Amino acid sequence: MLADAAPVLLLTDSILLARLPLSAALPVLCLDADNAGNDADAHAYPATRARVNVTASARASADDGAIRAHADAPPPANDGVGDDTAREPAALDGNLAHASHPERLCYVLYTSGSTGQPKGVAISHRNVLRLVHGGYCELGPERRVLQFAPVSFDASTFEIWGALLNGACLVLAPPGPCSVADLGLTITGQRVDTAWFTAALFNQMVEHQLPALSGMRHILAGGEPLSPAHAQALLAANPSILLSNGYGPTETTTFACHHPVTAGDDFNLPLPLGRPIANTAIHILDAWLNPVPAGVAGELHIGGPGVGRGYLSRPAMTAEKFIPDPFSGQPGARMYKSGDLARRRADGTIEYLGRIDQQVKIRGFRIEPGEIEAALAALPGVREAAVLAREDVPGDKRLVAYFVAAEGAALDPAALRAALAAALPDYMVPSHFVPLERMPLTPNGKTDRKALPAPDLSRISDDYAAPQTPGEERFCAVWQQVLGLPRVGIHDNFFAIGGHSLLAVKLLAALAAGPNGAALSIKDLYLHPTVAELARHATADTRTPQ
Template sequence: MSNSVNASVHQHTLSGPGWREIAEYCGRQAIPAGRFLDALCGFLLGRYGGHRQPFTMVASDGPLLVGCAEGGPAGDIAATLRMDAAAAADGGGLGAPRFQARIGPDEARLLLEHAGEGVDGDCLLRRMELVGRQIVGGAARWERLSLLDGAEARRMLRDWNDTAESGPGPHTVHELFEQQARRAPGRVAVVCGGQTLTYGELNVRANQLARHLRQAGAGADTLVGLCVERSLEMIVGLLGILKSGAAYVPLDASYPAERLRHMLEDARPLMLLTQERLLERLPPVDAPALCLDTAWPALAAHSAGDLAPISGPEHLCYVIYTSGSTGKPKGATIQHQGLHNLVRWYIRHYEVSADDRALIFSSISFDLTQKNIFAMLAVGAQVHLPADGYAPDLAFRQIEEEGITILNCATRAFYPLLSYQTPERPLRLRQVLIGGEVVNSQLLADAFRHTARPPLFHNTYGPTETSDINCSFQFDPREPQDNVPLGLPIDNTRFYVLDAWLNPVPPGVPGELHIGGVCVGRGYLRRPGLTAEKFIPDPFCGEPGARMYKSGDLARQRADGTVEFLGRIDQQVKIRGFRIEPGEIEAALTALPGVREAAVLAREDSPGDKRLVAYAVARDGAALDPAALRAGLAASLPEHMVPAHYVLLERLPLTPNGKTDRKALPAPDLKRGDDGYTAPAGATAQALAAIWADTLGLDRVGADDNFFALGGHSLLATQVLSKLRAAFGLELPVRALFEAPTVAALAARVDSALQGGVSADLAPIAPAPAGVPPRLSFAQQRLWFLDQYEPGSP
C-alpha cells in the first residue's frame, strides 16, 4: 500500500447521481472517474472476499489511498471515499487487492487483482460484468445497481418463496380447540401443580367466560388484558377472550408495576382478567378487574355451549409488548391468520399428535408461549405448566415424571437442563425447539455425543411482529457446526434478504432480513410512525396491499435458500471506524476450548473510550485464562474484533424470558492485582509503563504485560508512540510495538536506539522552498489520523 505523504483526499456522494453525473463531476474536479469504480470494486470484494479481512484499495493511476467503508451490514454503502487511516497508521494494506477501473463510451473496464484466498473469483467476476453493463448505460444510480441477473432474481424471489399452503377450516385457533373438545371431551387438556382440566371442562369454562365478556362489550378487535400466573386460569382466560371475539393482551405478573401501568395505559383494555392474589401487585387502572380464581360462582351462571364466532382471520388475536428503543415497550399486534397459519404448520412439521405433552415454562407474555399452547389444544395433546415457574432441576424432573415429549424455549434457557442429564437419566424428549439466540452447538455436542437417540433438535426463528416462528432448521445435536442455520420460510411466508435500498442481494451476501406473508402483523399499537417505518410495502409479492416487516436482523442465504443468522443490526457497534457484529465474536469465543457460553459488548465505561468486552462461562472443570482466550480469538479474527477485556463469570445473567440480560453484565475490573505482576526495572521501563497505564486507563502496568492483551490496539499504539517521542525524542514506527509488545521488550529497543545515537544520525533539516507546504512528519501524520477517527482524543 502506498504511504504517500502528498496523497489528496476527495469526498463526493455516490447516493443520488447517476454514473454520467459522477463522471462529469470527476472531470470538473480533475479526479479520475475510475476511482469511484474502485469503491464499487471494493464493495463487491467486501461482499465476496471474506468479511473477516479488511481491504484497502489503491488507485491504479496515482498514490491516492482509497478506503471504501460499508455504512451498514445490510448493504448501506458509505456515501464517501475517505482515507483509510487505521490501515495507514499501522502499516496495513500489504497484499490488499488492487483495482483498475475505466469508463469508456461503450464499455466499463474493471480489473481486479487479489490473492485468491477466501474469494470466490468466478462469482465475483460475474458480478463485476453485471455491474459493468449497467454502468455503461450511464443511467444506473448507485442505489439501483443490481448484483442479480434475471434467473437468480426469479429463484430467490419466487422459487424460494413458493410456500403457499391452504387447508380446510376453521380459520381461528379457538375453533380448532372446539373441534377437539367435541371429539374427545374426556381427554386431559391442561396439567398444572397436580390439577387438571379435560377438554370438555376447559371448553365449558371458556364459553362461560366468553359470554360474560361479550355482555361487557367484547367483540372483534376489542382488547382484554390477562395478567395471571401459570395456572389453569391462564388457559381458560386465553380461550375465553378469543371465543368472545376479542384479542388478549398477556401481561407478566412479575413485571414491575410501572411497566405494567404503561402497558395497560397504552393498551386501554376493556377489562383486566387476573387473580385475587395478584391484585395488590397491580397498578391502578381504569379497566375493571375480574379475578378468575374467585369469580366462578357468578361466571358459572352463563350458558356452557359454544358461541357463534364473530372474529375472523383478519381480526386481532393478541397484542404482545416488546422492548422499545425509546425505553417504553411497544405493542405488536397479531391477527388470527398469523397464529392460525403457524399452528397448522407447527402441527404438520413437528408431527404433533394427541399423544404429545408439551412443557411450557416461558412467560405468558413471551411470543413462543402462544403457539405451543394452541398447537397442543388443536390436536388433543396435553399442555403442562410448572406451577412454580422455571427452575432447571424442577423442569428436568417434570420432564421425567410427566412424560413430556415437546419442549420449546429460549436457546439459553435450555442449556441448564443439560447439567442434570446423565447416562442413566437422559433427557427423554421427542422434539426440542430452541430459538432467540445463536446455538452453541459445541455445548450440545458435548452433552449428546454418546447418546444413541437424542431428541430431534430444531433451531427456530421469528420476530414477535411476524407471529413468532417463521422458519425452522433441524440439526443433529451431536455434530457441532459453526453457525446453525435458521432454515427456510414456513407456509405462506416469504423471506427477502435486502440491501439498504431494498435490492435483493445474492446468496452468501449479508443483508437485512425482510419477512412477508400472512404472518406479518398489523403493526405497533398506537404507533403509526413506527409502524410505517418497520412495516413497509412488499414490492416483490404482487398482491395489493402486501407488506413486509423489516426485521433488523442481519442474515444471508445459502445456495439453496436456507437462511443464516449473522446478528442484530441494531447491536452493531463501531470501534475505531470498523463496524463489528458482536455475534461473530461470540461464536468464535464459544468455539474455543473450555468455553461454555459467551457474550460480547461494546462498553463505553469512560466517555469516548468504547471497547469490546468479552464475557465467558467455563465448562465444568475447565479453567479459563483471559490471555489464552485473547490468543485464541486473535488466531481467527482481525485485530479490531478481538475484545480488549475479558470477564469470567459463573453464569450469564438472564432475563425472565431466558435470554442473556446484557444490561446486567458487569464492567471489567481494570485494577491490576499482584498475581503475575513484575515491577518495571530502570528509568526507561518505568516511563513506558506510566505511558501505557495512562493510555490504557489502567492503574499500573508490569514489565511483562502485553500491550494488546491489556486492551491496546493500533490507534492506541499511535498514541503511545507519540508520547514516547515527546518523552525520549525518538521516532519509532508503529510496527515496533507489534514486534516488542511488552514494556521490557520495548524498553530494551528504546535503550538500544538511544545508545546507538539515533538522534545524532538524523539528517540535517534543510529549509523548504518558499511557497511549498512542508511535509508532515510521521508523528504529525499519526496525529492527523487520530483526529480524523477519534476527534478530540489526546
C-alpha cells in the same frame, strides 16, 4: 371459567388484560372471548412496567377506536371506545357464540423499545394459525407439549396453541421459579415429548439434565444463537431426538425459520437458521430492497400470513418496519424488516450474521439498550448513561451500564440497580454498573461505545467480608466460579454482583454436586441471596427433622 376470571366487557377485537398466574384459565380466556390477551402479567413484570403496558393498551382504546382494555384495577372514567351497544353481561351461561375472524386480534405482546417505552406487537388469529401449522413440528393427540415460557414471551404462543389447536396434551410446568432439576422431573414425570427452550436454558439442560431428555421426541431451541457443542452433545447421547434451531421475531409470530440439526452438521461453525417454515417467505435484501446473491449479506425480511398487524398505537413505527411486500401477489401484503443481517448459503439455507442496529438478545429476550439507557438517565443525579451487551467471557453475554453523575451527586451503583429493578423486567437490569467521569466520544460527538471499558470485577464489592466457616468457603468458591469473579464476600448479593436466573440454575447445580452437596431451590436463593444467608439456610435445612 371466563365468567369467574374477571368481570369484563366483551367487545369485538378488544384487549382483555387478565392478570392471572400460569394456569388453564389463560388459554380459555382467549378461546372463550373474541378478543386479544395482553401480557401485563403480575408475575412477569415489576409493577411499574406492568402499569406501562396497561396504560398503553387503555390508550389504544381512544387512539384506535376498536380496542378495549380491562385490568384488575378500576377502569378509567372515559374509556374512549365510543360503542353505545357495549354492555356488561349479567352472567355467562354456557359457551359464547362463535364470532371470530382470522384477521381479528389474538394477543398483544410487549417488546423492548429503543425510545425508552415498550412497544406492543399486535398479532391476529390468522398469524397464530400459520405458526401452529407450519410443518416444522409434528403435533397431534399423541404428543405431550411442555408449557414453560412465561406468557409475556412469544414462545408461549407455540407451546399453548401448538398443543391445543392440534389436539395435543399441554403440560404446565410447576408454578413459580423452576430449577433445571424441577424441569427435568416434570419432563420425565409427565412424559413430555415436545418442548421449546431458550438457547441458554437448552445449554443448562444438556449440561445438568441430559438423562431427563432421553424420552423426548422433539426439542426446539432458539431466541439467540444455539451452541453447536451442546447440540452435538445432545445428539450424541440421544440420536433419535429431533432438534430444531428456531428463529423468528415477535412481529412475525414466534417462528419464521427452522433448521433440523443432525449429526451431519459442521459443529465447528455456527448453526444456520435453516429455511422458512410453511406459508412464510424470507427475502434477503439490500438497502434498496433488491435481493442479494447467495453468499452476500443483506437485511432479512419476512413475508407471509405470519406477519403481525403492527405496533399498537404506533402508526409511524409500524409504517417503518411493516412495509409493502413487492414479492407477494396478495393485494396489501406486507413484509417485516427484521433488522437482522443474514446471507444464503449455496444450498439455500440461511445464516445469521448479527444485528444492523443495537438490539441484542440475552437469555432469549430481545432487548433495546436504549430503553434501559432512558430509564437510567431519568434517575435523579444521573447526567449521562449508556448500556452495552458485553461478552468478555465467551458464552456469557451480560448487560453493563455506564453512568456519569451530575455535578455534586453521589451515586451508589446498588441504589441505581434497585431503581431499575423496580421499573424494568429482571432480564433488562444490567449485571454491572460502571461509574465514569465522562463518556468517551467519537470525533463527531457521539458516545464511543467501543471505548467503554470492561467492568473491573475486582471492585465489584467494596465491603468484602471473608468466609468464616468451611461451608461459607465452599459457597464462595462456587459463586466465584459461576460468576467469573476473582473474589466473593459472604455478604455479597448474588443478583447484585452479576447473577441472573440462568446463572442461578448453574449455581444450584454446582452447590448440589459432590458428597457434601446442598440441595437448594431457586426460591431458596431468592429468599437468601448472600453466601452467609444461603449457607446458614442450607445448614439449618439439613438439621431439620424430615
